[in-house]
Amino acid sequence: MKSSRVLALTVVAAAGLPAPAHAAGPRSVPGVCTGAAPVVCHYDVGPGEYDVNVVLGSRDAAGSTAVQAETRRLMLAETATEAGLFTRRAFSVDVREPESEPTIENVGTPGLTLTFTGAAPQVRKITVRAASPRAPQLFLAGDSTVCDQPADPYVGWGQAIPQHLLRGLTVANHADSGEGTASFLADARLWATMLPQVRQGDVVLIQFGHNDKQTTAEDYRANLTRMITELRAVHAKPVLVSPPVRRRFDSTGRLDDVARHLNGLGVWLPAEMRAVATGLNVPYVDLTADSAALVESLGVEGSKSIYLYNELRDNTHFSGYGADRIGLLVLTRLAELRVLPPRAFRAGAI
Structure with missing residues (x-):
């Protein structure tokens, strides 16, 4: 040394x-x-x-x-x-x-x-x-595309965003692999553990969809509504984030319906989430649309680097590079929506 x-x-x-x-x-x-x-x-x-x-x-x-x-x-x-x-x-x-x-x-x-x-x-x-007990926190509830992945080469976008935030805002990432809206609520290690830690004024990002493949529109809305209601009861600030796209192109070079989260029951999950956000007056980040624009702009070959395609032929989970790009999409929208103040971000982050 x-x-x-x-x-x-x-x-x-x-x-x-x-x-x-x-x-x-x-x-x-x-x-x-x-x-x-x-x-x-x-x-x-x-x-x-x-x-x-x-x-x-x-x-x-x-x-x-x-x-x-x-x-x-x-x-x-x-x-x-x-x-x-x-x-x-x-x-x-x-x-x-x-x-x-x-x-x-x-x-x-x-x-x-x-x-x-x-x-x-x-x-x-x-x-x-x-840290000060009054310091704000940014909580994350979601699935494997968000979580703190323990093993290389997987990286969740929630794992990547702290590098763009200044001291004084802590990211508390409670996302977990394989979870949908129902399982996240049902497992005592997840929602029931996170909720008591949320304080007045904390922002909570909620992203689910990848694992709601067989969730009805009614249940999906009800699960999101429960999360929002319980967060508002502790005076927190819920934000709905639609799921990022999978890398599935059709013959025209466009992402197909499954990539954009049409589930196995024919439910357009991002549209259902948007409807909940509108009905309950909750900020909404359309990460499905934003990530689709990014992936389609990169094309069939260029978009491989966003995911773990080259390493694992995985078209769902992110590389370190991809997690950072997706995380920046989220942070940019949070800034635009004024969910997070400008002082929360490092210079040049967004």
Whole structure:
């Protein structure tokens, strides 16, 4: 390990005991860092929200550093630093158990793990503190296209969006693979676990459709309506997000009806979701239309990189590149709808 990196990481170990989530005061949390490429740092903290400040760079060497938190959540895009120059960045992290998908046990480790990756990671200083209990959260309820995927090469778009958000807004991703509206409500590890954590003013994005293949229009509407009603009861801000398209082209080079979420019962799920949003006056992100425009603009060949086609012949789940593109579509609409304020986003993100 280079001497500059050793100096950087000895700064991390601040005096004092680990602060519990939402503890008062400015005390930083001590941590232990190991490795060189990647650099992995662990903090013995309980579940909750934490603010992280990092100084990237080295006195002696150029660097190129990206940051992940917990199970492959993308917190900072790869950032270049010249030798002798340093860059400060900050972000907020949701620490929870399990740290990946809610129904998958024994993934990761208790506490907060930060992983500094990239072509040449250089870390000068890290400070971790409990976030303010008044800090807003962005909750995600959805399926495998949204969730914190535990294993490469899968990446959910909810895993990619934190890198575009500034410190002070935490992404709490409760999405889970294989879930539809009914199963998400029925499993005690999902809706019943997430809902008590939602506070007044928090934004909750709800995206379902991929696994509602046999859901009737009436049940789909009823399930979405229940979610909205229960969120409004705790004074949260629900937002409906229609499902992104699958990569299924017809002979004319257009996405077919199944790609656009006509389910097995002949129900146009995005249209049903839009009707619920309109009827209940809920913000609606038409991710089906936005992702269709993106995928069709790239064409049959170009769109393969959005999905895991090249790796797994998978036309539903996203690559890292694709998850970022889809996530940016969502964030752009949230900004346009003024669901999230401009101060929530990193410069140049949208």
